[in-house]
Amino acid sequence: MTSWSAERPRDPLRRYLSAWVGFSAGGQFSQALSVAVVLFATTTQAIRSVMGWPGALAVLGTLLVLAALSLFGGRRHIEWHGILPVSLIALFGFMAVSVLWSEYTWATLGGVAYAAGFGALGLYLALGRDLVQVVRAVGDALRIVLVTSMALEIFSGLLVDQPITFLGIRGDLAAGGPIQGLAGTRNYLGFLAALALVTFAVEFLTRSVPRSQAVASGVLAAATLLFARSPVAALAVVALVVAGLALQALRRAPERRRPLLQGVVAAVVVVGATVGWAVRRSLLGSVDGTSDVTARTALWARIRDLAGVHDITGWGFVGQWPSEIFPYSTILAPDGRPSPTGLNAFFDIWLQLGLVGVLLLVVAGSLALVRSWTTASGHPIVAYVWPALVLVLIGVTALAESFVLFEGTLMLFTAIATIAARKRSWRTRLPRVDR
Structure with missing residues (x-):
């Protein structure tokens, strides 16, 4: 009698938890959560400005819990065999190991945990959603981001003609x-x-949304790109156009000719990248980016000096730079304030994780790009073009910004690397072990 009465109160709780786990694994909840994940990851800076670090971390923790529940509820439908890329595991593992030699242990612990949180959200997107659903989630989130951004810019630049300082909005829309x-x-x-x-x-190509919505969204994105006047984004769009045309040619080519064409594309990329780096000042100058090059060159020279002190393993991973900690407190932007990043993913990770970190990042990115590009060039579903083009965008941007090392871009990089491994990882050929 006592045993029966002691177990009975737990039954409603068990049923409630079971129902919640089942609901969290549902398609509508998972898709809504995916949109929320991408929306948070791409607007973390604005969320921190409004809610502070405690609020942003609370949102991150909540999303991680919901993502874990969603994956747990749908665990029987997830293919785990050989899906997690070894190169990605090695990169995150080396971030964690850098705590051992870091001279700012607590900052490194926080930076690694923060990066791991966004990496986990990327894994949720890759494991809990198929590729078309991931594209839809990213599209829905970016529509919200761009519409809100343009609305705030119109309010700041046209209606009140005042900057919104706490969001970093200067109100320059009226000036173009x-x-x-x-x-x-x-x-x-x-x-x-x-x-x-x-x-x-x-x-638009996959008809995931109505044609009118896709066209309107494209016009909004193009207008935002135009008014942002970002020289880095302008060059990235040029690279995207070239990559898109190359993929279209490869997808239309007969299968027997694709290996030869892939080799031609690879040779053109190497030559183009070499020439582009050699004339980078002229390229950025043509899109009003000369001052950016001057500032970056001075910043990278300072990073080289500091990275040489611990050139193999780096100073310890922190993600975005804490301005109050040496050596980051000594690396100043042109306005005299400490720079928040290295404005180049490779210089940035060299400072934080040394040449080993640079190698791991290059290997992880190269493997993900090769896998996604190979899949995109031959897969009949056009949605598989998206991972390859996004990685091209991330790779080109990494030459002038450190976005890939933190928050939303790190999440996307993790998700796409995992999606690419799902199709091309060598471990998928290993024999399965029944448990």
């Missing part, structure tokens, strides 16, 4: 830009607009 929107900087807003262009184009 540059605008910052919810992104906080023109380069990140330009990156989001370029990402939106790719996403909306894939939505």
